[in-house]
Amino acid sequence: MVSSQISLRKKIALELFRKYRKNTAAVHSLDYIFWECTLRCNLNCLHCGSDCKKEASIPDMPVDDFIGAIDDVTGIVEPNKTMIVFTGGEPLLRTDLEICGKMLYDRGFPWGMVSNGLQFTEQRLVSLMHAGLRAVTISLDGLEKTHNWLRNNPHSFEKAVQAIGLLAKTNDVKFDVVTCVNERSFAELVEIKHLIVSRGVKQWRGFTIFPIGRAKQNPELQLSPLNFKKTFDFIASERKTGEIKINYGCEGFLGGYESEVRDNLFFCRAGINVASVLIDGSISACPNLRDNFTQGNIYNDSFKATWQNKYAKFRNRDWLKTGECENCEFFRYCEGNGLHLRDEKTGELLFCHLNRIKEGERVIAENRL
């Protein structure tokens, strides 16, 4: 597949989808809320985007403070259609997740969490389910050696696989596995697939590590242009086999790969449908968007009023048409990539998926010569 070749059918779809995006930004319904419930973490991952530590400098947010913010927005959302996701740090380090979960459940909100699986036990899973847990994402970044290298812990693979096994035999919780593809795990993708399929996983999402947090200082975590392109070829090919439902993550306009490597066309919904309450009370879009992307703080501002009256820079992204985006023919479909790939202070684009794929295509072309 070639990234710059977009079929007429796909072009029509992309043009229509532009209108869809604009309409969605205008409607601006809040459908997805992240809660960065802790910055504490029991791992010390090489690629962490949160800069988490075992002992966080900012204490965990009290449940009542978060619930107060949720109660504030209840009037403008349909609770049972609004997903709340606990993220971190490692959410399972909080012993009061069940209290928060139950309060959300009583208000009609489904909720889920993202976990590294290290503290995932059957007893805790049952306890969380009784508090309304509906969805879990487990990170598995490679086979044992690779996963433990990236996660910086000799037991992390074993625990993640155990958590996957537990979830696979549980009917009432939906789950998926997320893999951050890097140079080491790229070579293992087929084996990872076999492993997780054998453990009962039905949904698998792939991400590529982007230059943020600790990953910024560790360039070996980035895929080479060639393997970056090949990752998309792998996903496109696996989607055709139907052995497992595999999707690339939410980031990056991918040219000809659009609709071939994920169900949806590229659309960064940060601040359009997605909000976050960060550890210090900051109201943002995705948890990765901090600093200049912060729109308010639940300790000073109404979450509801912030959602209704702010988020202008998320809803109209014309301001991102600078730098390498300025003359890009695909800006109309991409609108400057995911906002988490923009420098938080300058807004500069840190990574263009399409250009990286094109680099990989050039490597292939040069090798053929």
Next chain:
Amino acid sequence: MRLQLIQGFQNVPERNMIIFNSRKQFNIQHLNIAKMSSEIKKRWFTIQNKSISYILSFLGIGSAVIFNGCMYGSPAVEYGTPHANFMVTGKVTTEAGVEIGQIKVTMQNESIKSDTDGKYNIGVSDFPKDQEYTIRFVDEDGQQNGGEFAALDTVVKFTDPKFENGDGDWFSGTTSKTVNVKLRKKN
């Protein structure tokens, strides 16, 4: 008498209040109209997006509009929530009470046709709480089955629903309502 006046005043349509009330109230009313206009626009955009979704489906990219969660996010809400079945049963008749078969009955994304006795039974799975659905009745076969009838939308409200036969865990059970409708013949 004063009470009657107040009650009468409260019944005056909202737009007319602009004429009678003070400048402050006019401004409030004006804001309400602006807000209403914004809501109408949002509804219009939502309708447009539904149409776009259909066209994208036709183009074979039907999942384009699905929101599968975000970076580090877990699967979207449709992956499962505590749920219950909301059933609506009833009979479709003419205004004179004659049963009409083959009327298409739609509830959210579900649709069925009424049987020869005009009976229908339709339901959806949803969050176990108060719910409201619009049930649409459409005559798709023209003059067949007793003539051509005008379409009808009926709102069914489930308030404080009682569920039966739940599994004691996430499936709360089933609740149902009977809604009999009379369709008007097209002239």
